[in-house]
Amino acid sequence: MASLTRSTAPVQLGVQLAGRGAAAGARVRDALAGAGLTLRSSFTLRLLAEGPVGQQALIDLLGVDPSALVAVLNELEGLGLVSRQRDPADRRRHIVTMTAEGAGALRAVDQVLAQADDELFAALSPAERDQLARLLDKIADDCGDQ
Template identity: 70%
Template sequence: MASTARTALPPQLGVLLAGRGAVAGARVRTALAARGLTMRSVFTLTHLADGPVNQQALIDLLGVDPSALVAVLNELEALGLLNRQRDTADRRRHIVTITPEGIRTLADVDAILGGADDDLFAALSTEERRQLERLLEKVADTDSCGDKY
């Protein structure tokens, strides 16, 4: 007698990543929210850590709509994590600079996210985590979607 039970197909890699990504995203958002931050605000601060950037260049670096960036900059400025000033060479442009408090916040965020990673990837060895990181970076480097955040 033939069996009618279907053998389950192995999950697609994208489905596995999406499921783990949802868990990781929720944990990261919760960890950042405790500091009043979002992923967008962290990406923004990270770009500013290398030095002042004009607002248009920041829009290009982050690949976001100008109004979305203005909202993030308003939030970060209200938290005292960055400053915006008119460019003395071109009064139409704003120069955005991270503050010392913003630098301290980035260090806190690094520790927070490190803890979240430790929880999420506890089952992996150090080498496995490095390998996963390399593979995900490779996928991200070839991603044709263009989404930065």
């Protein structure tokens, strides 16, 4: 009769990372939802923190379909967090700018994400968190991700 005991075979790192990533992603999405934003809208605000960006550049930076970005910008604009204007140098282009309300929302996002990180990584020391960040960056660089 087969044993029902737990296998001692090692779990593949990719599988382990995917499982932990799904749990972390859910916690981050929940934290952002509490701030009234989605992951994509918070990424968009983060990109706009450096200053106005052309809509096409945002599409490229986020790696999304143009219609997906339009939906995010419509949402953010409806909340008063961003504004879009035609580029005076090229009327076919739109320039997206974060509003003062958007900057406030981004500060709130930073706070809820810091709290989520504290909960997610409570078992790690600050040095271990730094090491994990470096390792994840190394993996992302090797995979060609940004």
